Amino acid sequence: MIPPQDNFPAQLQRVISRFLAEGRAAGVEELGPIAYRLRELPPRPTLSLAQRLSIYQRDGWLCRYCGGETILTQVMALLGSLFPDLFRYHPNWKTGATHPAIISRSASVDHLYPGSLGGSWTEPDNLATACWLCNMRKADLTLEQLGWSILTAPETSQWDGLTGLSPRCGRLPGNRGENIERGLQPCVSLLAGPDGSNMDRGNRGA
């Protein structure tokens, strides 16, 4: 892990030093180049389930930042319903009620160039599969600020986010499979596509 590639510690130290020595105007001058003023942002468009699944499929369910295997969150919910005492799943990921796998491996869609800085919220070229840890760490920073690079989406991936095996869990005798019906089944249907073929894996290499 590398530290962020910005110069904020030294820059902010100069702001405070000059403010103390010369007053507010000097602090303003020093802060000018890195000033961040209030930004009025339009409402953030949400991605549909189908859009998110298509990004995961395109990226082979691998995090485009660290290369780690991600797991569909609905599969985490399924595991929580199958093993409620051993695999804690809380819909809001409440601390103390959430298995660490959910935090480290849940698949998420991240915006390569942050939407808050003007990047597209929905254009596939600006979207990337990210494990939740990388997504949290990246936040609203640019790849340049973090010193990160984006991994190329694999041509083929043996990993499917555990979407292939999990649906069978709900069909086992004695298992009500509530979460299959509620959360996972819509994903499985979308992944299967209207004719049963696998979802299009186009937009490769974005």
Ligand SMILES: [Zn+2]
């Ligand atoms: Zn990652």
